[in-house]
Amino acid sequence: MILKKIGTALTLCGALIAAPLNAAPILSDLVFVVDESGSMGNVQANLRDNIGLFASILTGTGQVNAQYGLVGYGSGNPAPRMITDLTNDTAFASAAQNLVASGGTEPGYTATAFALNALDNQSPTFSFRSNAIKNIIILTDEPSNGDRTFFGTVGGQAVSETILDGVLTNNNALYNGVLAGSSTISSYQSLITSHGGSVFDLNQFNSTDTSVVQGFVTAFANAKLQETLDFCQLNPNDPACGGNGGTPVPEPGSLALLGLGLTGLVAIRRRKMAVEA
Known part of the structure; x- marks a missing residue:
């Protein structure tokens, strides 16, 4: 009988230990870098109108x-500018109304460095959470051009592809592009694939057909979700991955039950020893 009770207690403890553990959510800070040249007005409107759908899936x-x-970036004054600091999707949608579509020079490398607070003497800067993954998403139909020192520098130099690669590496940032045109894709693809991201079709996001746009946003958000989960598979000790160095944390209730199971096991063991004495 005593052996049976011990076996029951061991089974209970084993089940508790093997039970699924709840990890804290992965923290992800996403900055959208949006071309403000004249051809991007519809894309800007679609971003504003669908950020809620994107967020609900992510x-x-x-x-x-x-x-x-x-x-x-890339408006009449092509230098990058902060439209909104990191916030929720509702406030983002409201702020996105301040995007314009009136320029013709698109220094996308500089704008991406700006999104990571990497420009010399930059002000303002984004309020990234210290333990969040940095996700940069650029939306443009033009290759990076006009990246001159006048619009921002890193280490005193204009932002080139090589310099931006270093900035992305230093921030361990994910980089994605919603792009159109072969020259645009060529301008960004190497950076994107080197930093955990993918190229997505801007033409779908530029559609005036709501069903096409929503289909694109759904697929894009699901891809971003999987990309974020994959990041934590590859970087399990990153502070963003569960908020505990990537280690899942048992729920308090599970810990309490485990404690009760172990207490019962100890009690049974003591009774057995008393009988044998």
């Missing part, structure tokens, strides 16, 4: 806790 499973920031 965070809807409870696996990701996200914030959203916005950079505009």
